[in-house]
Each structure stands twice: as C-alpha cells, then as structure tokens.
Amino acid sequence: MALSGGLNNRGELRIHESLDELRTDLADYVAELSEASVKERGVFAIALSGGSLIGLMGKLCEAPYNKTVDWSKWYIFWADERVVAKNHADSNYKLAKDGLLSKVPIVPSHVHSINDSVSAEEAAEDYEFVIRQLVKTRVVSVSEISDCPKFDLILLGLGPDGHVASLFPNHSALNEREEWVTFITDSPKPPPERITFTMPVINSASNVALVVTGDSKAESAHLAIDDVGPDCPLIPARMVQPAMGKLVWFLDKLAASKLEESNLNK
Numbered sequence: 001m002a003l004s005g006g007l008n009n010r011g012e013l014r015i016h017e018s019l020d021e022l023r024t025d026l027a028d029y030v031a032e033l034s035e036a037s038v039k040e041r042g043v044f045a046i047a048l049s050g051g052s053l054i055g056l057m058g059k060l061c062e063a064p065y066n067k068t069v070d071w072s073k074w075y076i077f078w079a080d081e082r083v084v085a086k087n088h089a090d091s092n093y094k095l096a097k098d099g100l101l102s103k104v105p106i107v108p109s110h111v112h113s114i115n116d117s118v119s120a121e122e123a124a125e126d127y128e129f130v131i132r133q134l135v136k137t138r139v140v141s142v143s144e145i146s147d148c149p150k151f152d153l154i155l156l157g158l159g160p161d162g163h164v165a166s167l168f169p170n171h172s173a174l175n176e177r178e179e180w181v182t183f184i185t186d187s188p189k190p191p192p193e194r195i196t197f198t199m200p201v202i203n204s205a206s207n208v209a210l211v212v213t214g215d216s217k218a219e220s221a222h223l224a225i226d227d228v229g230p231d232c233p234l235i236p237a238r239m240v241q242p243a244m245g246k247l248v249w250f251l252d253k254l255a256a257s258k259l260e261e262s263n264l265n266k
C-alpha cells in the first residue's frame with residue numbers, strides 16, 4: 001500500500017513505506033500493463049533501463065507473476081545502454097539478463113539488445129533501424145501525434161544529477177528531436193560511450209514509470225516533481241512528460257523526503 005501520494009501535473013506519485021512494498025507495487029503495475037497490452041495488441045513492448053531498476057523488478061521472477069504473466073508476448077528493449085561487451089559488468093543488457101530475463105520464459109528472439117561490436121554511433125543507428133522494422137510490423141506501436149515509436153511501457157531510473165536513460169543535464173543529446181536513438185561518447189557517469197532513447201521517444205510512450213529510491217535521489221526528485229519555478233535547473237527527469245501517455249513515479253520514503261508537503265498529502 002502506498003504511504004501517500006496521488007496525482008499532480010507531474011504524474012501519479014506512489015510513495016512507499018519500504019522497498020519491499022515498492023517492489024510488489026512495481027511488479028503488480030508491470031504485470032497489469034502487460035496483461036492490458038497483450039489483450040489490446042497481442043504483444044507487450046517494454047523498454048528497460050539499467051542501474052537499481054532491475055533489482056527493484058525482481059518480484060516479477062517470483063510467484064505469482066512468473067506463472068501469470070504472458071512472457072511469450074514480451075518484446076524487450078533498452079531505453080539506454082552502455083556501449084560495452086554484453087558480458088561486461090557495466091552492460092545494462094547483462095544486468096537485465098542476470099536479474100530478470102534468464103529467470104522467466106522470454107522468447108530469445110524478442111530480446112532486442114544493441115550491437116556491442118560497433119562504435120556508439122553505429123550502435124545507435126543499428127538500434128533505431130531495428131526499432132523501425134518492429135514499428136512497421138506493429139510489434140511496437142506508432143505515436144498518433146509524432147512519427148515516434150509508442151512503447152507500451154518505458155521504465156526509467158533517476159540519477160542523483162537528474163539524468164534519465166543516458167540523457168544527462170546540459171548535454172546536447174537532450175535536445176535531439178530527429179533521431180529516435182542517439183549516442184554520447186562523453187557521459188559524465190562512466191562508462192563514457194552510451195546509446196539512449198531521445199526525449200521525444202520517451203514522451204511518446206503509452207506509459208512511463210520512473211523508479212526512484214534512496215536519499216541521494218531526493219533533491220532530483222524534488223526538482224523533477226515539485227512546482228519549483230523557472231529559477232531552478234531544468235533537469236532531464238522534469239522533461240519526461242508523456243504527450244498522450246501516463247507517467248507514474250515509484251518512490252521510497254527516502255527519495256520522497258524532499259518533496260513538498262502538498263505532493264505528499266494528495
């Protein structure tokens with residue numbers, strides 16, 4: 001049960017007493033969206049992030065979800081990836097494979113990870129090409145208001161600096177409007193080479209969830225969610241504003257500790 005929270009113009013806030021509670025709520029949320037999407041479209045196109053998110057999704061590998069979710073209909077993507085070998089400790093693919101994908105019956109050909117044997121620029125181009133093919137066959141829907149892919153769900157983490165996916169504060173990649181997938185070679189957080197969904201793609205999704213835990217994220221959560229005004233820095237997480245989709249925040253008490261009272265008591 002969420003401690004508090006509700007709806008504000010920055011989406012739905014779900015603030016949890018404990019990480020265990022957050023994990024259960026997140027598993028329920030993903031399982032429900034999967035069911036709805038499979039019912040409506042026959043498939044579920046979900047984009048993962050790396051970092052703490054995968055550990056927080058762990059309950060999906062347990063009963064009842066491991067049996068009730070229709071894993072055969074899942075198509076997996078990454079909202080961002082580090083350009084390293086797939087068996088490298090920094091790989092978001094490896095993190096998801098070890099923590100989730102190897103524990104549930106996902107169809108291997110439905111897992112769309114990046115090409116790790118080319119440059120960051122080529123990996124971004126290749127990945128966008130793959131997504132374009134899957135949009136053509138409607139495995140991934142298309143946005144009604146842009147030419148962007150419309151993922152059923154994009155799951156994002158939040159960095160202490162306010163980054164989401166690999167879109168970092170004040171980085172030119174944040175302003176990319178043409179490409180679906182872009183690349184960076186100067187990430188302020190190692191490793192430096194990454195590919196990332198662009199903000200228009202994130203904001204075209206049917207559902208976006210930001211999963212945020214720990215006190216190191218409290219200031220970013222405040223800047224992303226509260227009504228902070230124009231003098232505060234515009235962090236990437238605040239730019240997550242799905243045009244037609246739904247935004248949900250999963251926070252623990254520590255991450256929510258700097259939110260304004262008005263957001264806590266909705």
Ligand SMILES: O=C1O[C@H](COP(=O)(O)O)[C@@H](O)[C@H](O)[C@H]1O
Pocket residue numbers: 049050051052053080081082092156157158159160164165166189
């Ligand atoms: O580098 C990255 O960081 C963010 C946040 O990670 P977290 O461990 O602080 O949750 C993550 O969402 C992103 O996918 C990853 O590449």
